[in-house]
Amino acid sequence: MLYRETGQFKISYAADQSVFPIAQDRWFVSLIIVIAIFVIPVLASEYLLQAVMIPLLIFSLAAIGLNLLVGYAGQLSLGTGGFMAVGAYMTYKLTTAFPDINIIIVFLLAGLIAAFVGLIFGIPSLRIKGFYLAVATLASQFFLLWMFNKVAWFYNYNSSGTITAPPREMFGVVITGPMASAETRYLVTLFIVIIFAFIAKNLVRGRLGRSWMAVRDMDIAAEIIGIRPFQTKLIAFAVSSFYCGLAGAMMVFLWLGSAETEAFSINESFNVLFMIIIGGLGSILGSFLGATFIVGLPIFLTNAPQLVGLSMPIDMQKHIEIMMFGSLIIFFLIVEPHGLARLLQILKEKLRLWPFPY
Amino acid sequence: MEIISFLNLVFVNPLVEIFSYPIFFAEVVISGLLTGVMYSLVALGFVLIFKASGVFNFAQGAMVLFAALNLVGFIEQGFPIWLALLLTIIVMIILAFLIERFMLRHLINQEDIILFMATIGLTFLLQGFGETLWGSNVKPLDLGIPNQSFEVAGLLLNEFDLFAAGSGAILVGVLAVFFHYTRIGRALRAVADDHQAAMAVGIPLKTIWIIVWSVAGFVGLVAGIMWGAKSGVQFSLSLIALKALPVLILGGFTSVPGAIVGGLIIGVGEKIAEIYWRPLVGGAIENWFAYVLALAFLLFRPQGLFGERIIERV
Amino acid sequence: MIEAESAPIQGEHKEVLLDIAEVSLAFGGVQALSDVSFDIYKGEIRAIIGPNGAGKSSMLNVINGFYHPQKGTIKYKEEVRKKMSPHKAASQGISRTFQNIALFKGMTTLDNIMTGRILKMRRGLLWQALYWGPARNEEIINREIAEQVIDFLEIEAIRKTPVGKLPYGLQKRVELGRALAAKPDLLLLDEPMAGMNVEEKEDMCRFIIDVNEEFGTTIALIEHDMGVVMDLSDRVVVLNYGRKIADGTPDQVRANQGVIDAYLGVSHSN
Numbered sequence: 001m002l003y004r005e006t007g008q009f010k011i012s013y014a015a016d017q018s019v020f021p022i023a024q025d026r027w028f029v030s031l032i033i034v035i036a037i038f039v040i041p042v043l044a045s046e047y048l049l050q051a052v053m054i055p056l057l058i059f060s061l062a063a064i065g066l067n068l069l070v071g072y073a074g075q076l077s078l079g080t081g082g083f084m085a086v087g088a089y090m091t092y093k094l095t096t097a098f099p100d101i102n103i104i105i106v107f108l109l110a111g112l113i114a115a116f117v118g119l120i121f122g123i124p125s126l127r128i129k130g131f132y133l134a135v136a137t138l139a140s141q142f143f144l145l146w147m148f149n150k151v152a153w154f155y156n157y158n159s160s161g162t163i164t165a166p167p168r169e170m171f172g173v174v175i176t177g178p179m180a181s182a183e184t185r186y187l188v189t190l191f192i193v194i195i196f197a198f199i200a201k202n203l204v205r206g207r208l209g210r211s212w213m214a215v216r217d218m219d220i221a222a223e224i225i226g227i228r229p230f231q232t233k234l235i236a237f238a239v240s241s242f243y244c245g246l247a248g249a250m251m252v253f254l255w256l257g258s259a260e261t262e263a264f265s266i267n268e269s270f271n272v273l274f275m276i277i278i279g280g281l282g283s284i285l286g287s288f289l290g291a292t293f294i295v296g297l298p299i300f301l302t303n304a305p306q307l308v309g310l311s312m313p314i315d316m317q318k319h320i321e322i323m324m325f326g327s328l329i330i331f332f333l334i335v336e337p338h339g340l341a342r343l344l345q346i347l348k349e350k351l352r353l354w355p356f357p358y
Numbered sequence: 359m360e361i362i363s364f365l366n367l368v369f370v371n372p373l374v375e376i377f378s379y380p381i382f383f384a385e386v387v388i389s390g391l392l393t394g395v396m397y398s399l400v401a402l403g404f405v406l407i408f409k410a411s412g413v414f415n416f417a418q419g420a421m422v423l424f425a426a427l428n429l430v431g432f433i434e435q436g437f438p439i440w441l442a443l444l445l446t447i448i449v450m451i452i453l454a455f456l457i458e459r460f461m462l463r464h465l466i467n468q469e470d471i472i473l474f475m476a477t478i479g480l481t482f483l484l485q486g487f488g489e490t491l492w493g494s495n496v497k498p499l500d501l502g503i504p505n506q507s508f509e510v511a512g513l514l515l516n517e518f519d520l521f522a523a524g525s526g527a528i529l530v531g532v533l534a535v536f537f538h539y540t541r542i543g544r545a546l547r548a549v550a551d552d553h554q555a556a557m558a559v560g561i562p563l564k565t566i567w568i569i570v571w572s573v574a575g576f577v578g579l580v581a582g583i584m585w586g587a588k589s590g591v592q593f594s595l596s597l598i599a600l601k602a603l604p605v606l607i608l609g610g611f612t613s614v615p616g617a618i619v620g621g622l623i624i625g626v627g628e629k630i631a632e633i634y635w636r637p638l639v640g641g642a643i644e645n646w647f648a649y650v651l652a653l654a655f656l657l658f659r660p661q662g663l664f665g666e667r668i669i670e671r672v
Numbered sequence: 673m674i675e676a677e678s679a680p681i682q683g684e685h686k687e688v689l690l691d692i693a694e695v696s697l698a699f700g701g702v703q704a705l706s707d708v709s710f711d712i713y714k715g716e717i718r719a720i721i722g723p724n725g726a727g728k729s730s731m732l733n734v735i736n737g738f739y740h741p742q743k744g745t746i747k748y749k750e751e752v753r754k755k756m757s758p759h760k761a762a763s764q765g766i767s768r769t770f771q772n773i774a775l776f777k778g779m780t781t782l783d784n785i786m787t788g789r790i791l792k793m794r795r796g797l798l799w800q801a802l803y804w805g806p807a808r809n810e811e812i813i814n815r816e817i818a819e820q821v822i823d824f825l826e827i828e829a830i831r832k833t834p835v836g837k838l839p840y841g842l843q844k845r846v847e848l849g850r851a852l853a854a855k856p857d858l859l860l861l862d863e864p865m866a867g868m869n870v871e872e873k874e875d876m877c878r879f880i881i882d883v884n885e886e887f888g889t890t891i892a893l894i895e896h897d898m899g900v901v902m903d904l905s906d907r908v909v910v911l912n913y914g915r916k917i918a919d920g921t922p923d924q925v926r927a928n929q930g931v932i933d934a935y936l937g938v939s940h941s942n
Contacts, residue, residue, distance in 0.1 A: 225762055273475065
């Protein structure tokens with residue numbers, strides 16, 4: 001009785017095409033955003049913000065980016081880590097070269113560079129599809145990381161080979177670097193993520209999103225009704241890489257503080273891919289759910305043995321953790337191959353009828 | 359001036375070197391071919407499973423590691439080598455059975471990407487399980503094959519590499535015979551062509567899957583022995599899967615000859631690039647060079663080495 | 673070998689929309705079309721028939737630029753076209769449906785039909801990202817056109833249903849909707865009634881006639897149901913083994929000995 005759209009009539013196409021056509025959804029999402037902005041920074045501990053909330057948001061953004069490419073445009077990519085690295089290293093180069101430019105603008109510029117790089121590595125999608133393309137995108141992953149590792153210019157020739165977030169202010173508040181508080185970094189991250197989540201939603205419900213899905217579902221038919229598949233795929237690569245690059249920049253500057261190429265290894269690419277598969281392909285909301293799952297799971301697995309009073313050697317525990325992670329992924333894929341977003345949808349349909357079974 | 363010296367590095371110096379020391383070049387090519395055989399072996403495991411079940415089995419690398427870990431583990435427990443080998447093969451068959459029973463069976467008719475992700479999960483599972491069981495330190499694997507070099511007609515060759523290449527070739531031959539002349543092989547090819555049609559004529563899909571994953575496990579074991587004997591059995595063994603992937607896009611996911619020839623091409627190309635073009639890029643290119651090579655090739659021939667040109671129909 | 677009967681020129685002066693002259697198409701050694709010539713008048717319903725493998729679908733693929741013939745010329749809207757991409761063909765007002773339904777299975781009926789409007793939408797990436805101002809207006813205007821199509825085809829109830837879940841007959845209808853949404857000048861229908869029951873066929877016939885009469889859309893269709901072909905079409909061209917064997921009004925074609933032989937498989941000694 002609580003959740004139903006009965007009585008909510010749309011009198012214009014505009015209303016019918018809005019992001020949340022059902023009022024309850026609108027209220028629910030607004031509530032979550034309000035809690036995220038006003039309640040969490042006050043109540044959450046430094047640890048919770050730093051170890052859970054900030055990475056969760058940043059990975060959500062990366063997951064949205066990859067979901068645009070894989071879930072909407074249907075181009076399987078394993079190069080996420082590489083594009084994230086582009087964002088991070090370009091932010092570092094730009095902000096050390098031009099310290100006066102607002103860091104948020106630097107993030108966006110770095111994202112644009114990542115988009116360009118993504119465009120270039122998307123070119124093989126002209127000729128190859130599916131797993132062949134996936135393997136080809138690995139080339140970007142390995143090549144980019146190798147380049148950032150090998151070419152000292154990218155990390156300003158420092159001896160350690162790491163990039164470190166310098167302190168940058170906005171409106172008089174330090175938002176990056178070691179002096180920035182977790183609350184500030186959390187809020188900045190949150191705002192960026194909310195804005196770009198809405199932009200992603202706008203893109204996928206408009207012409208571009210429909211072109212992407214058309215190419216995904218049947219590229220020949222898409223071509224014949226007048227969509228240029230190659231151009232459409234390239235835009236998908238560029239937009240997706242923009243998101244990933246932005247996430248990579250935020251990862252170093254708003255979360256980790258410093259990083260080496262190792263932080264963007266192929267495992268990160270797989271993790272982000274897990275997020276969108278488990279969250280739900282072709283769902284913006286699913287990207288958030290998937291990121292929550294994949295960020296939360298290792299934290300849970302690390303702490304679970306202590307909770308039940310089990311103790312074992314550290315490396316043994318690490319192995320078991322990896323094992324459990326793998327098994328849970330397989331288990332989840334078997335139980336709900338369409339991801340958490342589908343689960344949520346089923347829940348909603350149940351809720352619509354509640355308290356009656358039919 | 360910069361440009362001239364750059365062009366020199368790219369086009370002139372390497373070629374000059376190649377032509378002035380042809381014997382050395384031949385050695386480079388041969389050593390590349392031998393490495394290539396090892397890549398082929400790993401790629402073969404991928405191809406077998408992809409052909410028979412349409413699954414892009416990312417866990418092939420982890421299976422190589424897992425097999426090698428078990429073998430070394432059994433040898434450390436004091437079993438003689440032949441018994442350890444036999445036990446490992448049994449373990450790999452059990453593994454194939456478990457994978458079918460608990461994973462594949464439940465994922466029939468899911469999209470390819472779901473199955474692919476499941477095999478990434480399997481990768482983690484196998485890595486974690488193998489190392490929980492046998493520990494994560496580097497273990498030497500000594501097969502008693504001398505690792506010595508000798509000279510033939512002025513060429514310096516390594517005995518172990520030749521042995522590895524020889525066993526690889528034999529394995530490939532055996533597999534080819536198995537696929538072409540046995541009943542199971544025929545059934546396998548039928549399944550590869552069309553699952554449903556194969557089921558309709560009464561081929562037991564599940565059995566076929568267990569067989570093919572067992573064979574892939576066995577191929578993984580052979581690859582694990584070769585690589586393990588060369589560089590010790592350790593975690594990084596599972597990363598050779600990443601080396602086999604460019605072989606796959608070069609040779610095609612479904613082509614056994616493609617995997618073999620592709621492996622050889624990548625092996626040789628990588629060695630040559632590493633030795634002659636090293637000054638240009640500053641080393642450590644083995645991570646990505648193979649991919650770029652395969653990609654460049656694909657841009658000119660998208661159907662891969664042995665694929666047929668596809669005419670798209672609507 | 674049977675002489676192709678030349679197309680009769682009907683009394684009135686008809687405007688030629690599409691003129692195909694001596695088109696040949698081969699895949700490797702397989703000759704799909706050889707020296708096929710025919711024309712399509714503006715505003716008519718033109719049927720292309722022939723036994724399986726006669727080259728009918730290849731002919732449609734040539735018309736909308738998906739295949740490129742090795743030989744011959746195609747004149748569309750008074751303009752001889754060079755090698756042309758499907759995109760170009762679509763933007764010149766050619767749209768089509770497919771023999772095996774080629775809908776975008778993961779999208780809703782509405783979104784599928786909206787894809788037919790894609791060429792008419794011009795707003796750039798940034799406007800779309802904001803979904804505001806011109807981009808939003810554009811969405812709404814095109815939504816109205818899509819809704820008109822939905823209304824015309826009587827598929828309001830399945831507007832928000834993913835097409836993958838729809839029964840076959842409705843999918844065919846949605847596919848027609850997607851083609852119509854582009855407001856084409858030339859509509860190519862590849863077996864629009866294959867696999868339908870009598871009722872669905874009647875519906876589909878009604879839609880085809882309505883499209884032709886209400887919007888004046890020129891239609892070229894491939895169909896195996898001879899009853900439908902003879903009833904619907906103004907003129908019929910018959911292909912067999914990639915060659916044209918007859919061309920004319922339904923009655924003329926029906927009486928043509930070559931056509932009867934092609935369908936019944938009578939062998940001819942030369």
